Amino acid sequence: MRRLVETDFDSRDTVALARDLLGKHLVVERNGQMLATLITEVEAYDGPEDLACHASKGRTKRTETLFGPPGRWYVYLCYGIHELLNVVTGPCEYPAAILIRGLESVSGPGRLTRKLKIDRRFNGREASPDTGLWIEDRGTRFDDSIVEATPRIGVDYAGEDWANRLYRFVVSEKR
DNA sequence: TAAGTGATCTCT
């Protein structure tokens, strides 16, 4: 069992990092209770060129976190209702992140954060026991044969090239 | 299939 730290996320290959996040555990600690759940669905948002990445519209107050150090949480409000959880990747000044869309026990990025009570207070904070939210490698490996790569959800506005890229990784239902 | 919901960003 090993906790993932900043240097585990500093690669520029966010897509590969996203793929590797499958099988890791998202760990929440609250009131002395620890809950670890397998990550089964993710999406990569890779840099200023990626028109689906928030940072492609420039560096703003909201996207500041994406430009910061890797291994931190990027949490923002979507559609006025849902808080979405991402982990920042790439070196400082390179804006990229991985959206955690689904866990073994929860599917849907909005339901996930609601269930685990994750909100914007985590934005910009480190993924570590200090914040009560982090990621661990507990030895689970999903083989490529049960991992699907698909286009990302809800990003048609990003134009054909970016919308069609296989930046979403999901563990097949039947495994 | 469409409404709900509100922060964020652009334009005035």
Next chain:
DNA sequence: GAGATCACTTAA
């Protein structure tokens, strides 16, 4: 300040 947009969910 107004208006458009939006990495979703739920109910119908």
